[in-house]
Amino acid sequence: MAPQVTTRHIPWKESSATIVWEELHKHQVADRTILFNAVPWHPEGKDGPLSNRAPNADEKKAGQKCLSLFFELFQDIPVMALGNIADESLNRLSIKHTKIRHPANGGAPLFRAGAEIFIQKCRRQQ
Numbered sequence: 001m002a003p004q005v006t007t008r009h010i011p012w013k014e015s016s017a018t019i020v021w022e023e024l025h026k027h028q029v030a031d032r033t034i035l036f037n038a039v040p041w042h043p044e045g046k047d048g049p050l051s052n053r054a055p056n057a058d059e060k061k062a063g064q065k066c067l068s069l070f071f072e073l074f075q076d077i078p079v080m081a082l083g084n085i086a087d088e089s090l091n092r093l094s095i096k097h098t099k100i101r102h103p104a105n106g107g108a109p110l111f112r113a114g115a116e117i118f119i120q121k122c123r124r125q126q
Contacts, residue, residue, distance in 0.1 A: 012050060019103040020082070023112055027119045034077075036070050038089035039063035060089065068093055078122045080115070083107075 024030035039059050045051030055063070067089055079095060081087040083102030090097045098121075100114030101107040 016103045019108050019111060020115075023115045027116065029119055034074060036067070037063070038067055038081075038086040040066045055085065060085065064089060064092060071095055078118070078125075080118050082111070 020035070021030060024033050039055040040063055041059070042049075043053050043055045043059055045053040071093065079090065079097035081090050081097045081099045083099075083104075086102075087097070087099040098114075098118050100118060101110035103111035
C-alpha cells in the first residue's frame, strides 16, 4: 500500500475544540483545565475522518467505563458538561456537573456565556 500524501498546507483545527480552547485561554484557565470526552473516540461522520457524528447507543455505553475511570483519577473537581451527550453520561454516573451549551451548530455564543459563568463561579469557590 502506498503512503498517503496530503496537499493540505494549513493545519486543520476542529471548530468546537478551537472555540473551547479560545475561551479557556481568554479566562486564563487553560493551563489548569482537563478536557475529556464523554465518548472518548471520534465517531467518523459521512464526510470522512475530518467529520464526526453523534455517537450511537453502543458507543455511548462503551464510553461510560472510560468516563468512570477518568473520574476515579480526578475526584472533587468542578465539572462542566458540554451538551446533551456529556450531560446524560455524567447523570448516568451520578457525577455532579454544570451543563452548558455545546459550541457546535451555532451554539458558540451560548457556550461562551455559560463557560464564563461557570469559570467565575469556580473562582468564587476557591
